[in-house]
Amino acid sequence: xxxxxxxxxxxxxxxxxxxxxxxxxEGLEERVIGALATRLAKPSIWQRLRQLFLPGMTPRWAFxxxxxxxxxxxxxxxxxxTPSPTPLSAYAQAGTLFAVVDPGAQSVAVVGDFSAWQxxxxxxxxxxxxxTAVLNLPPGRYEYAFVVDGRWIGxxxxxxxxxxxxxxxASVRYVGSGGGA
Amino acid sequence: xxxxxxxxxxxIVAGLAFGQVPLxxxxxxxxxxxxxxxxxxxxxxxxxxxxxxxxxxxTGLLSPRVAVPFLQALSALPQAQIEQTLNLMYEALEEKxxxxxxxxxxxxxxxxxxxxxEVMGMLQLxxxxxxxxxxxxxxxxxxPMTPKGINPSPSxxxxxxxxxxxxxxxxxxxxxxxxxxxxxxxxxxLVRLRGTALxxxxxxxxxxxxxxxxxxxxxxxxxxxxxx
Numbered sequence: 001x002x003x004x005x006x007x008x009x010x011x012x013x014x015x016x017x018x019x020x021x022x023x024x025x026e027g028l029e030e031r032v033i034g035a036l037a038t039r040l041a042k043p044s045i046w047q048r049l050r051q052l053f054l055p056g057m058t059p060r061w062a063f064x065x066x067x068x069x070x071x072x073x074x075x076x077x078x079x080x081x082t083p084s085p086t087p088l089s090a091y092a093q094a095g096t097l098f099a100v101v102d103p104g105a106q107s108v109a110v111v112g113d114f115s116a117w118q119x120x121x122x123x124x125x126x127x128x129x130x131x132t133a134v135l136n137l138p139p140g141r142y143e144y145a146f147v148v149d150g151r152w153i154g155x156x157x158x159x160x161x162x163x164x165x166x167x168x169x170a171s172v173r174y175v176g177s178g179g180g181a
Numbered sequence: 182x183x184x185x186x187x188x189x190x191x192x193i194v195a196g197l198a199f200g201q202v203p204l205x206x207x208x209x210x211x212x213x214x215x216x217x218x219x220x221x222x223x224x225x226x227x228x229x230x231x232x233x234x235x236x237x238x239x240t241g242l243l244s245p246r247v248a249v250p251f252l253q254a255l256s257a258l259p260q261a262q263i264e265q266t267l268n269l270m271y272e273a274l275e276e277k278x279x280x281x282x283x284x285x286x287x288x289x290x291x292x293x294x295x296x297x298x299e300v301m302g303m304l305q306l307x308x309x310x311x312x313x314x315x316x317x318x319x320x321x322x323x324x325p326m327t328p329k330g331i332n333p334s335p336s337x338x339x340x341x342x343x344x345x346x347x348x349x350x351x352x353x354x355x356x357x358x359x360x361x362x363x364x365x366x367x368x369x370x371l372v373r374l375r376g377t378a379l380x381x382x383x384x385x386x387x388x389x390x391x392x393x394x395x396x397x398x399x400x401x402x403x404x405x406x407x408x409x
Contacts, residue, residue: 116250117288139377141342141370143289152293160373164353165286165303166295174373 095134096175098122098144099158103129105148110135112144112170119147143170208245210238216252221260226267233274241333243280251284254291262297269304278311279333279341306352306403310344313402317395318343323387335383342379343387346370347400357400360393367396 043051050062057065098110100122108131109119122131143163146153154169155162161172217230237243255263266287273280286307290300318324324336346367351357368391375384 111292113282113285113289116247116285117292118250141374141378163349165349166290166293166299168293170289174377176377 095136096142096173097158098133098135098146098156100131100146100148100153100156101129102131102148105129105131107149109147110144111147112142114142114144122146137175139175142173142175144173145170208249210235210245213238213243213245213248213252216249216256220252220256220263220267222264222267226264226271229271230267230274233271237274237280241279242274242277242337243284247281247284247288251288254288258297262301265301266304269308273308273311276312276315277337278308278315279337282341282345283307303352307344307348309403310348310351310399311340313399314344314347315340316402317399318387321390321395323390335380339379339383339387342371342374343367343399347396347403351400351404357397357404360397360400363396363400364391364393367391 050057100108102108105124108122108124110122110133111117111119114135114137120133120135122133124131144156145168146156152168154171156171158173159171160174162169163172164170213234214231217227217234220227234243234248238245238248255266258266270280270283273283283304286303287300290303315324318336318340319326324339347363350359350363350366355363357363368388371379371384371388371391375381375388
């Protein structure tokens with residue numbers, strides 16, 4: 001008995017709720033369809049940008065263009081962050097340049113009277129086979145040779161002249177007052 | 182952050198200043214004397230050298246930059262060879278020649294692993310040329326009888342450069358009678374060094390009178406010292 005009264009009360013409360021909400025539900029379907037139509041009619045920001053820059057482009061061409069753009073950006077950024085090889089003339093202005101081109105060499109050094117014939121290593125940081133060292137030498141005449149993987153290389157194409165003593169050639173560089181050669 | 186930026190700026194400045202490949206660390210006159218003390222040579226020779234070397238270091242006839250690697254290289258040789266070389270060095274110091282080129286020639290021969298008699302022969306030829314050059318230039322009034330002035334004296338430098346130029350032609354087997362060729366090579370070298378290694382006021386009088394006869398006189402005297 002108590003249970004049946006309670007059911008009736010709940011049913012009545014629900015019907016009152018529904019009646020109260022009925023005015024708000026009227027025309028709901030039309031309102032939803034209208035809102036959807038408005039949203040579809042307004043293009044997104046990407047669609048607007050695409051329309052602005054790539055009018056009439058098919059997705060395939062847009063994809064290819066995107067790849068090309070990414071490659072170009074990568075190249076530009078790469079050029080900006082990777083140090084480009086310094087021209088040899090720039091080295092020579094900073095001092096006396098010693099250079100050897102030998103892509104297969106493991107170690108290259110210059111020995112000369114400026115170093116008491118002790119080896120001064122040349123470096124090839126970018127691995128292109130051009131080994132260089134820039135020495136700050138006072139004005140004067142200097143004899144030198146390269147030692148490439150233990151071999152004595154006495155004739156440097158950049159030398160001013162050559163001398164021969166102890167059965168081997170050595171190169172000679174005259175350094176001017178600017179310190180370069 | 183400010184400390185970091187200051188450190189970064191300091192690093193950049195240091196990088197720009199020291200971007201060149203450094204040569205060997207600077208040696209001091211004390212390093213030379215210490216090495217000399219440690220060499221296995223007779224006490225008499227050591228005493229003579231220790232009497233001459235400090236003034237040579239002070240006047241620029243000998244530089245620590247060359248003397249230290251030279252003495253280090255000598256220390257690996259037998260005692261007789263060390264003494265033979267140091268005796269020649271001592272004589273050159275006594276006569277107030279610039280000895281760095283002699284030491285460098287020794288180091289070059291050792292670097293090329295040449296037989297010891299060849300190295301010693303070269304040193305003796307160079308030393309003979311130094312003596313002959315000075316004798317001839319003094320006889321012609323081109324250098325004063327007693328070198329003086331700034332150290333090393335411009336005259337000592339001139340003697341050294343001229344002797345070396347002639348020696349560079351003779352040492353690989355060039356004929357001392359080929360005076361015209363020697364004179365041409367010597368002249369070219371002196372002109373190139375004029376104003377840098379050689380003061381114009383010292384080298385110009387020599388260039389003015391340089392002749393095949395003059396260089397032949399020097400070469401002849403060096404190769405036949407009994408003519409002195």
